[in-house]
Amino acid sequence: MAYWLFKTEPGEYSLDDLSIEPKGFAVWDGIRNYQARNLLRDKVMVGDEVLIYHSACKHVGIAGLAHVVKAAYADPAQFDSKSPYFHAKSTVDNIVWYCVDVSYKSHFKHYLSLAQIKSIPELQNMALLKQARLSIQPVSQEEWQLIKRYGS
DNA sequence: GCCAACGTTGGC
DNA sequence: GCCAACGTTGGC
Secondary structure (H helix, E strand, O other): OOEEEEEEOOOOOOHHHHHOOOOOOEEEOOOOOHHHHHHHHHOOOOOOEEEEEEOOOOOOEEEEEEEEEEEEEEOHHHHOOOOOOOOOOOEOOEOOOEEEEEEEEEEEEEEEEHHHHHHOHHHOOOHHHHOOOOOEEEEOHHHHHHHHHHHO
16 A cells, blocks of 8 residues: 655645545546656555645645545546646547545644644655655655654 | 746747 | 747745
8 A cells, every 4th residue: 555645725625625525535636747647547546545735825734634545547627628627639548647536534633734844854855845846746654654643 | 926946848 | 859938836
């Protein structure tokens, strides 16, 4: 089992929104970065654990936990000409973008701010700090356990 | 709202 | 295949 960090802009979609999903899960779609796509398509598996990170907002940081309930499949938005995520070159025979389904697990008791993450020596190698623009990132087991301890 | 970082596009 | 121009992300 692997650990991940998924970014979302809470103004668009937050952990709160995930926690009240009527269907019990969310389609994590709209990923339009090749490196993130490759991770989604090839590495993210059912049962993997996910840190939900809130970006581009007032209080940036890790809000809580989710887990993967469905592995990669074709992101429906790429075929939807009305969607901002429409991709004209995508066909059913040539799937370009992928999504996964995630379910809510919990809110952290202690929201872990980016400033805090930056202050923890063991977390300095996180992709979050090194590769600012990657919206699907691997998290090591050590990082995961430490973050969970800070958040709980 | 600004701006740095950086991924993508497209001309050559 | 290089690289300039451009667009987007995302922290502050």
